[in-house]
Amino acid sequence: MSAREAVVSTAVCCTVDNLDGMPGVTVAQHEVAAAAADDDVTLIWQNLTITPIRSKPGAGEQHPVLNDISGTLQPGTLVALMGPSGAGKTTLMSALAYRMSDKMTIAGDIRVNGCPIGPYMYNISGYIYQDELLPDSITVQEHLQLMANLKLGKSVTAERKRAMIAHILSRTGLERCANTKIADATGIGKTLSGGEKKRLAFAVELLSKPKFLFCDEPTTGLDSYSARQLVEMMKSLTRTGTTVLCSIHQPAEKLLYEFDSLILLTGGRTGFIGAPSEAVQFLRLQGLECEAGYNTADFLLKVLSSTTTTTRKGNQFTTGAIGPKTICNNYSASEAARRQEALISVELYRTTVDSGGDEAFRRRLTESRDRCWFYTLYWLMYRHVLQSHRNPNLQYFKIVQRIAIAVLVGLCFSDAIELSQRGVQAMQGVIFLIVSENTFLPMYAALSLFPERFPLFQREKKANLYSTAQFYISTIMSMTPFVLLETCAFILIVYFLANLRPTLLGLLVTVVVSVLVMNVSIACGCFFSVLFPTVASAMSYLVPFDYILMITSGIFIKIWSMPTYLQWMPFISWMMFASEAISIAQWDGVKSIECSNIIPSVCLHNGEQVLDQYSFSRQHLRTDLVVLVGQYFIYHLMAMLCLARRVSRN
Numbered sequence: 081m082s083a084r085e086a087v088v089s090t091a092v093c094c095t096v097d098n099l100d101g102m103p104g105v106t107v108a109q110h111e112v113a114a115a116a117a118d119d120d121v122t123l124i125w126q127n128l129t130i131t132p133i134r135s136k137p138g139a140g141e142q143h144p145v146l147n148d149i150s151g152t153l154q155p156g157t158l159v160a161l162m163g164p165s166g167a168g169k170t171t172l173m174s175a176l177a178y179r180m181s182d183k184m185t186i187a188g189d190i191r192v193n194g195c196p197i198g199p200y201m202y203n204i205s206g207y208i209y210q211d212e213l214l215p216d217s218i219t220v221q222e223h224l225q226l227m228a229n230l231k232l233g234k235s236v237t238a239e240r241k242r243a244m245i246a247h248i249l250s251r252t253g254l255e256r257c258a259n260t261k262i263a264d265a266t267g268i269g270k271t272l273s274g275g276e277k278k279r280l281a282f283a284v285e286l287l288s289k290p291k292f293l294f295c296d297e298p299t300t301g302l303d304s305y306s307a308r309q310l311v312e313m314m315k316s317l318t319r320t321g322t323t324v325l326c327s328i329h330q331p332a333e334k335l336l337y338e339f340d341s342l343i344l345l346t347g348g349r350t351g352f353i354g355a356p357s358e359a360v361q362f363l364r365l366q367g368l369e370c371e372a373g374y375n376t377a378d379f380l381l382k383v384l385s386s387t388t389t390t391t392r393k394g395n396q397f398t399t400g401a402i403g404p405k406t407i408c409n410n411y412s413a414s415e416a417a418r419r420q421e422a423l424i425s426v427e428l429y430r431t432t433v434d435s436g437g438d439e440a441f442r443r444r445l446t447e448s449r450d451r452c453w454f455y456t457l458y459w460l461m462y463r464h465v466l467q468s469h470r471n472p473n474l475q476y477f478k479i480v481q482r483i484a485i486a487v488l489v490g491l492c493f494s495d496a497i498e499l500s501q502r503g504v505q506a507m508q509g510v511i512f513l514i515v516s517e518n519t520f521l522p523m524y525a526a527l528s529l530f531p532e533r534f535p536l537f538q539r540e541k542k543a544n545l546y547s548t549a550q551f552y553i554s555t556i557m558s559m560t561p562f563v564l565l566e567t568c569a570f571i572l573i574v575y576f577l578a579n580l581r582p583t584l585l586g587l588l589v590t591v592v593v594s595v596l597v598m599n600v601s602i603a604c605g606c607f608f609s610v611l612f613p614t615v616a617s618a619m620s621y622l623v624p625f626d627y628i629l630m631i632t633s634g635i636f637i638k639i640w641s642m643p644t645y646l647q648w649m650p651f652i653s654w655m656m657f658a659s660e661a662i663s664i665a666q667w668d669g670v671k672s673i674e675c676s677n678i679i680p681s682v683c684l685h686n687g688e689q690v691l692d693q694y695s696f697s698r699q700h701l702r703t704d705l706v707v708l709v710g711q712y713f714i715y716h717l718m719a720m721l722c723l724a725r726r727v728s729r730n
């Protein structure tokens with residue numbers, strides 16, 4: 081007998097002996113043995129009360145969603161969580177999995193092998209949500225590869241990961257669809273069925289060999305055959321030591337008996353915890369009999385849901401005697417409840433007598449996986465790039481659109497750019513178009529970037545797969561090559577068609593500034609998209625902001641002529657700095673501009689006078705570039721902080 085087993089058996093004896101007023105409480109030998117095995121983990125919850133936080137300070141009193149409930153999950157068991165809609169199943173499951181919403185307050189104790197639960201639950205548990213979110217446009221095999229890399233990090237070799245994936249694919253029956261796309265944004269081509277998606281979600285959780293797997297209604301929407309397959313997969317998982325807690329609504333009769341244990345919830349209280357046959361027996365003792373031919377699961381749900389119930393005493397039927405409240409009260413006084421209390425006492429006792437072992441266990445649980453920051457970043461970028469590559473239509477459309485605009489602008493200005501007074505106006509016009517084309521389109525396009533990806537990000541962040549910074553930076557970096565290509569194509573076409581200044585420096589500065597403008601605009605669009613809850617609200621605030629950008633572009637008004645209290649505006653805008661930099665590139669060093677037919681006093685004779693006319697100065701070029709780079713980082717930083725705040729509040 082190992083030291084730990086000894087502690088547990090002593091604890092059981094002591095606990096059972098000391099349970100005053102609980103005669104006859106017996107803890108099954110297999111439960112003791114299971115609790116004692118070294119790698120096994122037992123989860124307990126005691127006097128757990130979960131209450132929603134008031135939405136507004138003046139709002140009325142909030143009723144608890146879960147009210148003073150206790151129970152245990154024994155290692156390697158398949159447990160069904162059942163109860164009517166709104167009973168608190170999801171709430172209990174997310175609390176036990178340490179994935180509770182911040183909008184709830186939690187009182188009571190939840191422990192794994194005596195340790196209060198904490199972020200280590202992400203390392204030892206998996207969670208399958210009711211509404212599974214999976215990335216589109218990538219195949220099953222690619223998704224599993226990506227999740228293996230995110231979950232297991234570099235500590236497991238690529239070869240080992242491949243072998244694991246092959247094994248999991250065959251175990252979950254997904255081999256046939258390994259190369260099928262999960263979903264397709266274009267709606268064309270073969271994608272996974274609902275059942276296959278649920279199996280994929282299950283397969284992903286198998287990668288990290290969790291000690292606990294929490295499945296929120298995984299069989300909902302599946303036909304009885306697929307539901308059975310899924311439950312059988314869960315059952316086989318328990319044989320490897322994983323404890324599976326699965327909320328389920330209406331399992332078929334046979335399927336119900338596949339579960340080792342049932343947790344019945346109603347109105348936030350426990351209706352019963354024990355084997356399915358014990359649950360039926362418990363209700364029978366209260367005169368609640370499942371009619372012949374009636375599905376037991378339906379019967380259980382019916383008695384837990386109804387306010388009045390028909391009970392049977394011999395051949396006599398009476399209505400209204402037993403309701404869910406009475407069932408919960410009877411359960412509290414039952415032997416089944418005492419057995420749970422005894423198992424909880426065992427766990428708590430173990431913590432007090434085996435604090436050294438507990439400490440070692442705690443250390444083992446909290447050990448973080450060997451995940452390199454850049455390795456995670458790389459795989460996230462890989463997924464973004466893969467998704468964009470698989471959705472080329474939108475990208476091609478954007479490129480074609482940009483080229484069309486570039487050709488139009490270039491051709492319109494092709495004869496107008498010259499060293500004359502007419503040319504000055506045309507040049508400043510084309511500069512304004514270059515800057516605004518690289519500002520407004522990308523800024524508005526970026527508005528949908530994060531809202532589209534937010535739900536999946538939130539899930540994966542909650543599962544501790546990566547950080548907000550990794551998600552944000554990978555999203556931006558995966559777009560960067562495409563953004564560079566698009567901007568360079570645009571600017572080169574305009575530059576040569578419109579015959580802008582034929583010097584290498586002029587071209588270089590114009591290209592660099594355009595790329596910076598495009599990136600700052602995207603950064604600003606990202607900031608607005610994460611600052612406001614919806615794309616529509618972000619857009620409504622962005623429109624007035626556009627006016628700040630245009631007014632401060634330096635073309636329409638001299639900044640110094642604006643009221644002093646508005647002279648901060650150019651610093652949140654980038655159009656003036658960009659226009660000034662490109663104007664310097666085009667006009668600096670131009671010695672002579674033709675003045676025919678113009679009154680000499682209003683004629684601009686050289687490049688310096690043109691720059692003066694717009695209050696630009698050749699000395700500002702470096703400052704302009706630095707400000708643009710600064711704005712790029714500031715907008716991205718603010719967007720990242722807003723995103724982190726938003727994800728922590730959800």
Ligand SMILES: Nc1ncnc2c1ncn2[C@@H]1O[C@H](COP(=O)(O)OP(=O)(O)OP(=O)(O)O)[C@@H](O)[C@H]1O
Binds near residue numbers: 133163166167170184
């Ligand atoms: N954030 C919240 N704020 C307030 N009430 C909440 C919140 N989340 C859940 N609830 C309430 O708690 C109760 C239990 O919700 P929960 O989702 O746990 O039920 P459930 O048993 O899983 O239901 P279903 O079977 O329909 O999924 C419901 O009445 C729900 O409205």
